[in-house]
Amino acid sequence: MSSPYLAMPIPISERISIRIGDKRRKIRINEMNVKRIGLLTSGGDSPGMNAAIRGVYKTCAAHDIECYGIRRGYQGLIENEIFKMEAMDVKQIIQLGGTILLSARSKDFFDYEGRKRAYQNLSEHDFDALVTIGGDGTFTGAMKFEKEFGVPTIGIPGTIDNDIFGTDNTIGYDTALNTVMEAVDKIRDTATSHQRLFFVEVMGRDAGFIALNSGIASGAIEILIPETKYNMEEFFSNIEKGAIKGKISNIVIVAEGEKNTNIYDLAELTKKRFPSYETRISILGHMQRGGSPTCADRVLASRLGVAAIDGLLEESFNRKDIEVVGINDLIDPDYMVYMLKYDSTHGRFKGEVSFDENHLIVNGRKIRVTNKKDPNELLWGELAVDIVMEATGLFLTKETAQGHINAGAKRVLMTDGPSSKDWRGGRAGMSNIIPSATGAAKAVALVIPELNGKITGMAFRVPTLDVSVVDLTVRLTKSTSYDEIKACIKKASENEMKGIVAYTEDDVVSSDMLGMRETCIFDAKAGIMLNPNFVKLVAWYDNEIGYSNKLLDLVEVWG
Incomplete structure (x- = not known):
């Protein structure tokens, strides 16, 4: 039986088949399903992570959810460095850079055995979900972990590189931009005094967001990023044009992941081309990850911390033991997509929804779609259906609902249908x-x-x-x-x-x-x-x- 997951909210106008996943523990309907979560920061740190930690903890407290901190990221989860967080742990941390939970890159988590130990520790603490704060590597690990062990996981994008797919800004990016801009402004002061050409390297191994936007903000003459190839002759031409216009100092911003050449070779080539120029190199390095987060990062991190717990409380995570596997309705799948995606009362669906010829696809999970009028023809047995929710209002007697049982379902839950009496x-x-x-x-x-x-x-x-x-x-x-x-x-x-x-x-x-x-x-x-x-x-x-x-x-x- 596949991992339990509720792929969609139940539209009661349709006939839906539901498969019940294996239950690890009995859940009473008068209890909140999310009672205890684990929280970790992983990979590189970024300014604002503490604000996100604070947001997660305070939202947990508001919902009577126990929040456990995991030190040193995934490695700490493997080595059971887990503790129950208290209010004092998040007191006066919103302005602090770094992360109070510490961070680490875990080689052990790359191996299945390492992830298995992490899951065992998570299970021993009876966590209902995991919240991870980090960058692309953190998210990749979280996705693999969730897929292998079925642990509901929410990722909060925290990286100065701003390279998480689907995000406009990540936690720490704005602070890093301001750190670079302020540093370049200071470098320009000395560059102007000595009439020098400075090459400034900023972080961005695979993404040039910091280089691009800090370069624009600081008036750099050239910006070199990993995503774009450049021509050396064009580069030299721009430097020369600047000199002709009377520029007595220049700044070139280079992302550390720039693919054409490294910053030292670039400076050397420039020196050979313009022997009269004084060139200098400045590597800003890890200072970009430090410092008190800006207002924008504090607000973003706080909002994402709150949203993470709200996301865990959404129905898709609450119903861990229910999986929607089939829908039978006389409408076409493309119209189902439209109805699920847009709702005048409840707003747009917070997820991804699409369709193919025989399926409604919700958040990557396929739900078989049929359009049979006779329940006997629905072949619920092929989907190992435990319960059919009969919501058409047409089969509300034991005799008529028997068709679902004949088709392979174990049970039928009848709901009321439309009335034309009034x-x-x-x-x-x-x-x-x-x-x-x-x-x-x-x-x-x-x-x-x-x-x-x-x-x-x-x-x-x-x-x-x-x-x-x-x-x-x-x-x-x-x-x-x-x-x-x-x-x-x-x-x-x-x-x-x-x-x-x-x-x-x-x-x-x-x-x-x-x-x-x-x-x-x-x-x-x-x-x-x-x-x-x-x-x-x-x-x-x-x-x-x-x-x-x-x-x-x-x-x-x-x-």
């Missing part, structure tokens, strides 16, 4: 408040028989894109106070009902509930109490994402 429901939703029937009260009575005959309800459709509100009016046999009721609900939301019930005392409105996954969010300020035995309670829920997640909770329990 004529008023067909009226314009954006210009009317529409009274509507609801089966919620009847469903509650079925689940809690003690409430049968004691509870009823109705609904109003209002012109909002998403989110519903429950207005529960209750007559109590036992006298109480509103504060006691609030305290009871708050306690439950933090304990046995965590993940199902949430509690807020903020001045919220419906749009604030978009994306909430709990069954209800109790609004403490919205309720009122007439007397000790008569109270009105108000709670919100996202009727799209919240409902979809409760289906997945059921899949986890059932699976």
Whole structure:
């Protein structure tokens, strides 16, 4: 069975097959799945890494997630240099260069046995996920580690080279640019005084971002980077043109990875071509990795630290034991891509989605797409399907749903389908408040028989894109106070009902509930109490994402 992974949020308008991965530990649906993470910095250090560490830790603390630091990167993970981080560890570090977690390049991590030891240590600490801060090598190692051992991993791009694919800026890049620019400005002072030509080497073994942008900012006459070949005659011509225009000093910025020649040979060739020129070489070296991070890097690192934990809490990481393997719908895959990619309510899909003739491809994972009307023809057995989520509303009896079992599925989870019984429901939703029937009260009575005959309800459709509100009016046999009721609900939301019930005392409105996954969010300020035995309670829920997640909770329990 493939590694457990939820490849996409569940669109409840479609019939979806789900395979349940092997469970390492029992997950209760009222618990947050991400409880403990490991955090490391690897490869070269860069200014702002400490700000990212601080952002990760503080976001973990806000979500009651334990954050463990791993010293010396992947090598420290192999050698079990792991400790639980406390608030004092990140106090007053945002302005510091370097990394408090230390960094190292690990040869052992290149070997499978080294990565296996790292995974064993990670498992012993019961980590739910790993956050890595570093450059291209760090990301490559993280991808391999995740693929081999199924460890959910988030990478935070921290490198002065700015060479991570898909990023505009990496942590430390802005600080390095400013370090180079300030150094070149000082070099120009002495170059002008002595009428010299300075060759300044900056970091950038495979990428010339530092050389290019610092060269532009400091007015260099030539900028040599690994990505571009240059002609020596053109280079000499530009130097000569500068002299003709009256330039008495010049700066040439050279990236250390410049492929044509090294900086010493370049200076020597220039000296031979212009014997009257005084040439000097300055290697800026590792000073570019140091120093207090700029405002831009501190803000970027803090935002990425927060986003890393938010990413781990996204559904694709929370549902570690669920993998979507098939979708059966009568629409074409290209239209599925469109519907998943764009949503007027919840925004654009945060991932990559594409299709081929027979698959929807989400974040690199293929999901088989079929368009059969008869469940008996779906061949779920070929996909080793554990549970089919029947969401068409057409096969809601044991007899009709049996087709999925005949096709190879082990179980069928039925959800409700569209209803055409209510004529008023067909009226314009954006210009009317529409009274509507609801089966919620009847469903509650079925689940809690003690409430049968004691509870009823109705609904109003209002012109909002998403989110519903429950207005529960209750007559109590036992006298109480509103504060006691609030305290009871708050306690439950933090304990046995965590993940199902949430509690807020903020001045919220419906749009604030978009994306909430709990069954209800109790609004403490919205309720009122007439007397000790008569109270009105108000709670919100996202009727799209919240409902979809409760289906997945059921899949986890059932699976």
